[in-house]
Every structure is written in structure tokens, then in C-alpha cells.
Amino acid sequence: MRALAVVVPVLLAATAGGCVHWHLEHNAPGLIDVHKPPEHIAEPQPEDPEDPGERMLVLSGGGLVGGGWGAGGAAGNRSIASAGGEISLLVGSTPFSHREDNFFVYPLTALGLNLGWTLYDSDGTGLGPLYAELQLQDLPHLTGLAAGWAVDPDDRVHGPQATGSFGPVYVRFNYLFDRGSALTVGLVIKAPLVWVWSR
Amino acid sequence: MREVPATGWARDVSHPLPLGAVALLALNDHWLKQAGLVPALVTGKLSDLAGLFVLPLLVMALVRGATALARRPAAADRAVPVVVVAIAAAFTAAKLWPAGNAWLGRWWGSIVMDPTDLACLPALVASWWWLRRRTALAALAHAGCGTRGMNVHSARSGNQNEIAAVAITAWACVATPAPRYARNYPAWELDVETGRMVGCAKVSAWVAKSGKQGLGVTVRLDGLTPERCEVRVAEAGFTLVGGAVVRPDALPATTLRGREAPEYLYLAFAFDNEAAWNRGQRQGMLALRLTAGSADNAEWTFRMTHRLRGFQRNLRPAP
Numbered sequence: 332m333r334a335l336a337v338v339v340p341v342l343l344a345a346t347a348g349g350c351v352h353w354h355l356e357h358n359a360p361g362l363i364d365v366h367k368p369p370e371h372i373a374e375p376q377p378e379d380p381e382d383p384g385e386r387m388l389v390l391s392g393g394g395l396v397g398g399g400w401g402a403g404g405a406a407g408n409r410s411i412a413s414a415g416g417e418i419s420l421l422v423g424s425t426p427f428s429h430r431e432d433n434f435f436v437y438p439l440t441a442l443g444l445n446l447g448w449t450l451y452d453s454d455g456t457g458l459g460p461l462y463a464e465l466q467l468q469d470l471p472h473l474t475g476l477a478a479g480w481a482v483d484p485d486d487r488v489h490g491p492q493a494t495g496s497f498g499p500v501y502v503r504f505n506y507l508f509d510r511g512s513a514l515t516v517g518l519v520i521k522a523p524l525v526w527v528w529s530r
Numbered sequence: 531m532r533e534v535p536a537t538g539w540a541r542d543v544s545h546p547l548p549l550g551a552v553a554l555l556a557l558n559d560h561w562l563k564q565a566g567l568v569p570a571l572v573t574g575k576l577s578d579l580a581g582l583f584v585l586p587l588l589v590m591a592l593v594r595g596a597t598a599l600a601r602r603p604a605a606a607d608r609a610v611p612v613v614v615v616a617i618a619a620a621f622t623a624a625k626l627w628p629a630g631n632a633w634l635g636r637w638w639g640s641i642v643m644d645p646t647d648l649a650c651l652p653a654l655v656a657s658w659w660w661l662r663r664r665t666a667l668a669a670l671a672h673a674g675c676g677t678r679g680m681n682v683h684s685a686r687s688g689n690q691n692e693i694a695a696v697a698i699t700a701w702a703c704v705a706t707p708a709p710r711y712a713r714n715y716p717a718w719e720l721d722v723e724t725g726r727m728v729g730c731a732k733v734s735a736w737v738a739k740s741g742k743q744g745l746g747v748t749v750r751l752d753g754l755t756p757e758r759c760e761v762r763v764a765e766a767g768f769t770l771v772g773g774a775v776v777r778p779d780a781l782p783a784t785t786l787r788g789r790e791a792p793e794y795l796y797l798a799f800a801f802d803n804e805a806a807w808n809r810g811q812r813q814g815m816l817a818l819r820l821t822a823g824s825a826d827n828a829e830w831t832f833r834m835t836h837r838l839r840g841f842q843r844n845l846r847p848a849p
Contacts, residue, residue: 354841356807356838357808358742358804358807358808359715359716359807359838360715360716360740360741360742360803360804360807361715361741361742362741362742362743363739363740363741363742363743363744363746364743365739365741365743365744365745365746365798365799365800366779366798366800367798368738368746368748368796368798369738369739369746369748369796372738372748372794372796373750373792373794374738375736375748375750376736376738377717377718377736377737377738377739377740378738378739379715380715380739380740380741380742381741382713383742428713429713430710430711430712430713430842431710431711431842432570432642432710432711435628435643435644439628470628471627471628471629471632472629473626473627498626
């Protein structure tokens with residue numbers, strides 16, 4: 332429960348932040364060919380440089396709700412329902428800079444870490460497993476792939492876990508030793524806080 | 531009042547209701563969005579609502595025109611669901627899917643990627659209803675309820691009205707305003723006015739290029755005498771405060787031919803400007819030594835500052 336007291340406020344803060352982003356000054360100058368005279372040499376102002384693109388650090392938090400099927404272990408074949416929270420820290424980039432009138436400020440490709448806790452899990456006793464995953468996100472195709480390890484501290488079981496997502500839909504497979512395998516499908520909603528700087 | 535059934539190829543557009551939506555679209559895109567009288571949330575949705583209602587009508591007018599030319603007018607009515615569903619799919623892709631947004635943006639112009647705009651999709655249902663209603667009215671007219679008495683003159687003027695309605699609708703749909711913001715970049719600036727007289731020339735300078743790879747300075751030369759006059763940059767250097775002197779690629783020279791046309795010289799100072807920016811080295815000195823005609827060397831130094839005036843710039847500032 333002490334962990335809940337930490338996780339829930341962080342998730343709420345991240346969610347309340349919505350799609351907030353901040354700019355950092357690092358690498359701010361644009362790309363120029365300094366050796367070539369400007370195209371309009373009589374213009375008494377600097378020529379627009381080329382866009383070097385941007386890098387972004389994304390801290391996102393949100394919740395997952397899903398259901399599915401379990402097999403193996405003492406319980407045998409069974410249906411599963413689960414709900415939990417997740418925090419992700421991702422670093423990514425875009426080949427072109429965002430505009431302030433964009434709704435999304437988010438990297439096109441990103442790599443990072445997910446930390447989550449399946450707070451309600453009908454499989455097992457008490458709270459569900461904690462997990463850590465390495466995640467790869469590809470926004471143009473709305474897909475994400477993550478793989479890591481899940482540990483259920485109540486039941487003292489652990490094992491590998493993999494999650495795939497397409498937009499807000501996720502599919503998760505885990506195999507906890509002594510409990511068996513579980514496949515869940517559900518919805519994930521996360522709100523990102525984004526720090527943006529130039530490439 | 532009984533509505534007179536229309537039978538023409540642009541019958542779906544040439545009616546006060548869709549033309550009112552077109553007027554709303556044009557007014558919103560070209561005035562309301564810039565005026566700042568209404569929140570951007572409202573103007574953004576208004577464009578999408580009006581646009582989603584009007585666009586299927588415009589596409590159907592073009593489809594009806596094409597099928598009429600091919601002498602298969604009945605085929606157009608079968609295209610209605612295809613057109614509406616295709617527009618719904620394209621709109622959804624543009625609002626949710628970055629690759630789809632980028633691809634459609636190449637043809638259509640910049641499209642704001644805002645998933646909340648999907649709330650405007652019901653406008654397509656209204657559009658569909660309108661298309662079906664006009665089709666039903668046209669069928670009635672064909673059955674002999676409306677246009678039997680039309681003479682050649684009214685048919686011709688009706689066709690002209692339809693062409694005008696389609697042209698206006700197409701303009702309103704295509705001429706969406708450009709994006710409002712763009713990324714801004716830091717640039718070196720000369721801190722003082724640079725205009726000086728050197729012999730036969732008036733000399734002024736400004737930063738023409740500023741980026742990761744260094745900075746470029748343009749020197750403008752205006753002739754002060756009717757005679758030809760040679761002007762040469764004898765020496766130039768840019769010094770970052772706390773750094774070494776950077777020399778330009780070349781020391782250019784030119785000949786002024788009287789007072790008429792100014793001449794321009796370009797000085798390129800190549801250095802790791804990005805590293806300097808990241809280190810916080812944002813002050814510098816530009817030193818120039820020029821000879822103009824028979825005048826002795828004239829030498830100046832200018833203080834310079836590397837400034838970022840906001841991360842984004844408004845492309846349509848308020849007048």
C-alpha cells in the first residue's frame with residue numbers, strides 16, 4: 332500500500348499534465364551551408380536555416396484495463412481480468428520540428444523503459460505483478476513493442492512479459508513460473524509530459 | 531414553401547444551405563482564426579464541421595459532372611456511400627496517424643493532427659442525409675414534378691450558377707490558411723548600427739546566415755561618387771568572447787560602378803557555433819578592415835550577440 336501512495340499521485344500528476352511540453356535550448360541553432368552566400372543577398376536579415384529535427388524526452392503515466400485467458404499452473408485454464416498503472420520514460424526523435432499549433436508533440440520513434448503495476452489481477456492472490464519493460468515505439472505506425480520481467484511479490488512468482496500495442500489497444504503475454512501463462516488484451520491510456528530540444 | 535427540385539450535376543452544392551456552410555468555412559478560415567475573437571478550439575472545430583459537410587457535396591458534384599459526361603448519370607448515386615466513407619477514413623487518418631497526416635498534408639496542405647477533431651465526423655452524416663435528400667428530390671423532378679416548364683435560357687443560367695457554386699466551394703475547401711507557427715532559431719545579431727562612410731562608399735553590414743556551422747555576414751556597398759571605385763575587405767575576424775579569432779573563407783573585393791546599384795560582399799565564418807551556443811558563449815566581436823578607392827584602411831569592431839527570440843514564431847502576427 333505504501334507503493335500505491337507513491338504510484339497513484341505520480342500517475343495523477345502525469346495525467347493532469349495532458350500533452351504539456353517544454354522547450355530546452357540545447358543544440359538550438361539550425362543547419363546552414365555557411366560557405367554559400369545567401370540566396371537573396373540583398374535581404375537585410377538572416378536567412379532561415381534548415382530544420383535539423385528534434386529530440387524529445389517523454390515521461391508518461393496512465394492506466395491499463397484488460398481481460399484475457401490464462402493457462403497452466405495449479406489453476407489450469409481460466410479467464411483473467413486486470414487493471415493497473417504504468418509510467419514510461421522514453422527518449423526519441425523526429426526528423427522535423429514540431430509547431431506550437433500541433434496537437435501532438437511526440438517523438439516519431441522512441442526507446443525507453445516502462446515501469447508498471449497490475450494493481451488488480453484476478454489471476455493469483457492480492458495485488459498483481461510489478462513489471463519493468465524495455466519499450467520501442469513507432470508513432471507513424473501507431474505501434475509499440477515492449478519486453479521485460481514481471482514479479483508478483485504477494486505470490487512470489489516471476490517471469491518474462493511482452494507487450495505489443497496498436498494505438499490505445501494492447502496485447503500482453505506473460506509467463507510467471509509456477510502460475511502459468513496469461514494473455515490479456517485491453518486498452519491503455521497514458522498522458523505524456525514532453526521535453527523538446529533540437530537535434 | 532415548396533422546394534423546387536434541382537436536377538443539375540451540382541445540385542447538391544447550389545443551394546443556400548451548403549453555400550451558407552461554404553461561407554462559414556471561408557469566413558472562419560480567413561478571418562475568424564486570425565482575428566482572435568473566438569477561442570482556437572472553436573474556430574478549429576468550426577472549420578472541420580463546415581468542411582466535412584461541404585467536401586462530400588463538392589466531390590459528388592465532380593462525380594456527377596463526370597458521370598453525366600460519360601452518359602451514365604445513374605452511376606453517380608451509387609458513389610455517395612463510397613465518397614462519404616472515403617472522406618471519413620482520410621479525415622480519421624489525418625487526425626490520428628502521423629504518416630497519414632504527412633501524406634495527406636503533401637496534397638492538401640498542412641493539417642493539424644488533433645484527435646478531438648474526430649468529434650466533427652457526424653457532419654458527414656448530415657452531408658450524407660443531404661445528398662440522399664437531393665437525390666430523392668431530383669428523382670421527383672425526373673418524374674415530372676418540377677422542371678417540365680424550364681426554358682433553354684433558365685437551363686443555361688442554372689448551369690452557370692452551378693459552375694459558380696462549385697468553383698466557390700472548391701476555393702473555400704482548398705484555400706485553407708497556412709500553419710500559424712514555425713520553429714524559431716537563434717541568430718547572431720550586430721548590436722550597433724553599422725552604416726559608415728569609407729572613401730567612395732557607404733558601408734553597412736548584417737548577419738545573413740547563422741546556424742550550427744557558423745555565421746555569414748553580408749556587407750553592402752553603396753557608391754558615393756559617379757566614378758568607378760574598388761572596395762576590398764582587407765581583413766576580417768570574428769572572435770567569440772573567451773575564444774580564438776575565426777577568419778573568413780576569403781577576403782572578397784568588388785568594384786562599384788557609380789551611385790546606381792549597390793554591391794554586396796559575403797564573409798563566411800565557419801566554426802562550431804552549436805558547441806559555442808551549448809557552452810553559453812553567446813557574445814562576440816566582428817572586426818572589419820576595408821579599403822575603398824584611394825581611402826586609407828578603415829577599421830571597425832562590432833559587438834555581437836547570439837539571441838533566440840522565442841522557440842516558435844508566429845507566422846501571422848496580429849496587425
